[in-house]
Amino acid sequence: MELSNGSLHYPSLLHMEFGPLSDFLDENDTNSTAGEQNVVGCVQIHVPQELFLALGLISLVENILVILAIMKNRNLHSPMYYFICCLAVSDMLVSVSNVVETVFMLLHDHGLLDVHPGMLRHLDNVIDVMICSSVVSSLSFLCTIAADRYVTIFYALRYHSIMTTQRAIAIIVVVWLASVASSILFIVYHTDNAVIVCLVTFFCITLVFNAVLYLHMFVLAHVHSRRIVAFHKNRRQSTSMKGAITLTILLGVFILCWGPFFLHLILILACPTSPFCNCFFRNFNLFLILIICNSLIDPLIYAYRSHELRKTLQELILCSFCLGA
Template identity: 90%
Template sequence: MDFNNSSLRYLHVEFNPLTEIMDENETNSTLGERNLSSCVQIRIPQELFLALGIVSLVENILVILAIIRNRNLHSPMYYFICCLAVSDMLVSVSNVVETIFMLLNDHGLLDVHPGMLRHLDNVIDVMICSSVVSSLSFLCTIAADRYITIFYALRYHSIMTTQRAVSIIAVVWLASVASSILFIVYHTDNAVIVCLVTFFCITLVFNAALYLHMFVLAHVHSRRITAFHKGRRQSTSMKGAITLTILLGVFILCWGPFFLHLILILACPTSPFCNCFFRNFNLFLILIICNSLIDPLIYAYRSQELRKTLQELVLCSWCFGM
């Protein structure tokens, strides 16, 4: 069994033969060898991957169950948040499955046919890629939802109906899975990396433009609203916008190094500095898993209704376990 090309943790090897490039550099360049040998490489134990993956998985399952259980959370915004939790859950599931396989392999407890292993790798890759595309898409969708809530408050329920929200969710998931399959099929083509990085940049610009417009004009807009109940709605909408701003900021911090990794694969695959960056890929994966772990905490902290439902679920689970 060869886990050297396994899934996301070795995605840089699959997208570009960096291992061969690094070997060639070490053979042909003494300076390159010295630079690579002086690289600081942070080693991450597999047990840490497994622990974080399990905690993240449990958290996101609780968020999904809480939104399903509480009828007060049955609104388009929380449907989109639920889908964002599902995207995070894909990262957790793929990480847990892959880590278990790697640990079993390391201890000589698993014997899997190479063909089956390749199929497993492809499934995990599709899950991870779907998570990236769907997370970015739902962040944009939530930003648009908050924008409509703030600037078209009186028409919000006619614009963002439940049926329309479900249609948007279906389109996002179909597009995410379809594009992920295409990305994995053509993973050896640099165009795949270009597409991912371009999509990442476009979504960031889109969200930044909406948030900037919301926060600059919301203050002016709120002055024109004198009725108490409408002022309250405005305050709630801005709270939702702030929550999603925090989510977007955490996403950029946690996924940023991964996308920088992809950019460097295109820009400087043979550079000793870039090769040093590539060698800490597992650290970037820990950040990605941390994003899946932090998001549910943000939901709970920013939403009193969701926090209350989560507490009830945890208490019921504990009592049932007793």
């Protein structure tokens, strides 16, 4: 966490100390003013620390409300909503790490905090593990939800025997254990380019996996629905497709928000010393804002696409206002 240069956000995310890039950043202050240009004509946009803090707090509150709503409403106690709840927890990890990091940064900048560098390094490692766990678990749960919708649509009559609550819980435990374990390994070996290769490869594999499932679902769902005659089963089919569309939107938002970050990682491998790539690197804080926006937008998608969840969220918000009054 390079507090000394006033830019905590850059090196903390997965350490971002990958060879020439870190050397470049050490020679150039990453906290320039808006519109400042470097020697190769790059424009670096300044992102206020207060914006990071505000977005992080809003995202944190939103995801906590989603988790509480799913816990409160028994109608939402199903495997798909358990996975969505875990996706909200993944988003919450980004929010928590951002808020903690920004608070430390602001306190240090205002001379209210003076801590030992060793303590900052430990805190930096914890934040990095949280963020890395968030991206790995988010990708994993997006795949899990896609698989759940696939089973719901194409194996509707056997869904409850295939996706039991016990099996869903087992999947959740495995995903979280794998995410945390891999994140710790990534942070320990963060100086190795193999870490970047693994992250980018995992990102690409999950995108291909989801694309194949969604393509199959949307192409064959109409044919499959003809085999279901009973009204209540037709209704179930419609609900399943609505869930698939919701997860398609979630995946699209994830790609848009996390895409620049993964492009950043690819460029670190492809052209770490190129002036043009360095122009891209200098606006890393903008990519962090997009990542935080992903955790802020996801709860809005849940609420918009699910009437039951939206209704429960409204009740929670009204109750909190009543208690506050």
